[in-house]
Amino acid sequence: MAHQLPSSVDVTAPAGPAAARLASLYNLPAEHQPPWGPGVGEVRTLLSQSPPLVNHSDVELLRTKLAVAQSGQAFVLHVGECAELFSMATAEHIERRLRLYQDLADRLANRTNREVVLLTRMAGQYAKPRSQAIERIPDGTEVLSYRGDAVNDLEPTPAGRRPDPRRLLAAYHHSRDTLSRLDALSSAIDRPAFVSHEAMLRDYEEPLTRGGDAPYSSAGHLLWIGDRTRRLWNWHVQWAATVTNPIAVKIGPSATGYDVFDLARTIDPHHEPGRLSLIARLGAEEAAQRLAPLLRIVTESRAPVLWQCDPMHANTRTIDGRKVRLLPDVRAEVTGFVSTLRAVGCHPGGLHLEVSPDATTECRESRTASSDDDDGQRPPCDPRLNPTQAASVIDHFAELVTA
Numbered sequence: 001m002a003h004q005l006p007s008s009v010d011v012t013a014p015a016g017p018a019a020a021r022l023a024s025l026y027n028l029p030a031e032h033q034p035p036w037g038p039g040v041g042e043v044r045t046l047l048s049q050s051p052p053l054v055n056h057s058d059v060e061l062l063r064t065k066l067a068v069a070q071s072g073q074a075f076v077l078h079v080g081e082c083a084e085l086f087s088m089a090t091a092e093h094i095e096r097r098l099r100l101y102q103d104l105a106d107r108l109a110n111r112t113n114r115e116v117v118l119l120t121r122m123a124g125q126y127a128k129p130r131s132q133a134i135e136r137i138p139d140g141t142e143v144l145s146y147r148g149d150a151v152n153d154l155e156p157t158p159a160g161r162r163p164d165p166r167r168l169l170a171a172y173h174h175s176r177d178t179l180s181r182l183d184a185l186s187s188a189i190d191r192p193a194f195v196s197h198e199a200m201l202r203d204y205e206e207p208l209t210r211g212g213d214a215p216y217s218s219a220g221h222l223l224w225i226g227d228r229t230r231r232l233w234n235w236h237v238q239w240a241a242t243v244t245n246p247i248a249v250k251i252g253p254s255a256t257g258y259d260v261f262d263l264a265r266t267i268d269p270h271h272e273p274g275r276l277s278l279i280a281r282l283g284a285e286e287a288a289q290r291l292a293p294l295l296r297i298v299t300e301s302r303a304p305v306l307w308q309c310d311p312m313h314a315n316t317r318t319i320d321g322r323k324v325r326l327l328p329d330v331r332a333e334v335t336g337f338v339s340t341l342r343a344v345g346c347h348p349g350g351l352h353l354e355v356s357p358d359a360t361t362e363c364r365e366s367r368t369a370s371s372d373d374d375d376g377q378r379p380p381c382d383p384r385l386n387p388t389q390a391a392s393v394i395d396h397f398a399e400l401v402t403a
């Protein structure tokens with residue numbers, strides 16, 4: 001069973017060449033870091049003295065499972081909230097999310113007759129990159145954008161939006177609570193639920209990097225690098241290259257063949273199966289055309305990449321002042337992804353979805369909203385599929401990959 005909380009208080013700091021390699025990242029620029037006030041140094045020290053969140057053996061177990069998926073014998077379902085909130089770290093909410101994710105994974109497994117590796121966006125998905133640093137609230141005041149509960153508060157007031165480094169400690173504790181709940185729930189379930197989040201904040205990720213001379217991130221089983229922070233020589237990619245966990249990188253419409261080639265060579269220089277996933281999020285209209293040349297370059301490099309499709313992040317539209325995602329866009333990107341991979345004999349390895357356990361109306365079928373399409377609720381971050389919509393996207397993917 002995965003994600004048992006580490007029993008011993010292993011706070012082994014990276015040592016030897018590994019420590020030197022991590023120290024060499026010190027001067028690298030890191031994009032999307034919050035302007036913390038004072039106190040971040042102390043928080044880093046406390047985090048570095050805290051027990052690891054995940055076990056190294058479970059990290060390795062995930063890697064072997066991703067290698068099986070990469071070889072074509074399994075699929076990955078990578079699923080969860082866009083932004084976890086601290087208020088979601090309750091027994092009830094964690095159970096509702098886990099049950100939904102397990103049901104969706106069972107559905108994909110049943111419809112494809114393949115094993116499914118369940119990778120959740122849980123226990124650390126508390127930091128968000130934002131396109132706009134500033135948000136104007138209805139009374140005209142400008143406040144800092146919400147950057148996730150690990151940084152500031154969703155409440156749009158100047159005080160609420162001030163970055164507070166103590167939130168990094170709260171993120172750690174909520175992640176730990178979430179993992180212990182998942183662990184308790186998993187005893188009744190065959191399929192382990194691995195946890196992942198976007199490795200975003202260096203003041204969280206660095207102190208939780210552990211493991212003597214083979215450093216690993218003890219903050220999650222898989223860490224991914226977002227489309228906005230995948231620049232080769234910046235901190236995010238170089239840190240990811242240093243830890244031994246499975247790593248994923250989001251690939252958006254601006255990615256070139258050189259970018260993906262360099263990312264694969266940097267993060268997976270030894271071609272270790274299960275090490276690197278590329279998550280294509282290229283947009284419904286151009287998914288196929290944009291993906292084909294990237295795929296060709298990765299295939300020629302022989303890097304054993306697991307390809308996932310995120311049909312959501314390049315399909316966010318603003319309609320009547322509201323951020324929405326339309327199901328026809330989501331399905332079209334999935335179709336373009338599967339057909340492009342299939343055309344070159346590559347395995348369409350998995351789906352990456354943002355899903356809510358609530359009956360949200362953040363995503364919908366068409367541009368014109370019916371009266372049922374606005375329940376007045378707004379997502380904390382990006383529009384999420386509701387459970388029925390998520391099931392329909394999974395069915396669409398399953399139909400394509402089994403055709």
Ligand code: PEP
Nearest residue numbers: 082226227228250281313
């Ligand atoms: C996300 O997954 O929530 C996200 C911000 O993704 P991307 O980096 O693909 O925009």
Ligand code: MN
Nearest residue numbers: 082354381382
């Ligand atoms: Mn998102």
